[in-house]
Amino acid sequence: MSAVHYDSYTEARAHLKDLLDAAEQGRVATVRRDSATTAVVDVKRLRHFLASIVPSRAQVVPEAGGWSVFIPGLPVAADGASFDEAIAEMIDALREYAEDWQERLLNAPNHRDNWGLVQLISFSDDEQLRDWLVGAAR
Numbered sequence: 001m002s003a004v005h006y007d008s009y010t011e012a013r014a015h016l017k018d019l020l021d022a023a024e025q026g027r028v029a030t031v032r033r034d035s036a037t038t039a040v041v042d043v044k045r046l047r048h049f050l051a052s053i054v055p056s057r058a059q060v061v062p063e064a065g066g067w068s069v070f071i072p073g074l075p076v077a078a079d080g081a082s083f084d085e086a087i088a089e090m091i092d093a094l095r096e097y098a099e100d101w102q103e104r105l106l107n108a109p110n111h112r113d114n115w116g117l118v119q120l121i122s123f124s125d126d127e128q129l130r131d132w133l134v135g136a137a138r
Contacts, residue, residue, distance in 0.1 A: 003028035047123035051132055054116050058133045060086065069133070074114070091129045094121050 004022035006012035012019055012031040019040055022029040029040040060069045060083065067086035070077040076093045080086030098121040105111040106118075121129065130136070 003030070005030045005032070007032045009033050043123050047120065047128070050116055050120040050123070051128070054120050056133050056135070058090065060134075074117075087130055087133055088126075090133060091126050094129060098122055 004015075004019055004027060006015060006019065009031055019029050019031070023040040024042045026042065026045055031038050031040065056071065057073075058069055058071050060067055063079070066079055066081045067083050068077065068079050069086045069090040074097065076090070076097045078086055078089035078093045080089050098118045101111060101114060101118045106115070120132070124132065
C-alpha cells in the first residue's frame with residue numbers, strides 16, 4: 001500500500017478510517033489544510049521513536065541524605081529520601097512541565113524546541129518515563 005494524503009480536512013474527514021488505518025500501519029498519512037500539511041502518526045510508534053532520539057540527560061545525585069534529580073537546560077528538578085522517591089517526584093515534575101508547556105510555554109523562545117520532550121512525556125505512562133529517566137531498556 002502507498003502513502004495516504006488528503007488535500008483538505010473535509011476530504012480527510014470523509015476518509016478518516018483510511019487515514020487512521022494508514023497511521024496505525026506506519027504508512028505515511030498526511031492532511032493538508034490551507035498551506036500547512038499535518039502528519040497523522042500512531043502514538044505508540046511516535047512514542048517509541050521519540051524515546052530513542054530524545055535523551056533524558058537526567059542527572060541523579062546523592063544529596064543531604066537523599067537524592068536529587070535534574071535535567072540540565074530544563075526548569076525541572078526533584079528531591080526524595082530514596083532514589084525511587086526522587087524519580088517518582090521527577091515524573092510528577094515532568095508532567096507539570098508538559099502541562100505548563102501546553103498552556104503557556106510553547107511559544108517561549110527558550111522552551112519552544114522542547115515539543116518532542118512534551119510529546120514523549122504526554123505519550124508515556126509512569127513506568128515508561130521512569131525507564132527513560134534511568135536509562136532502562138526501551
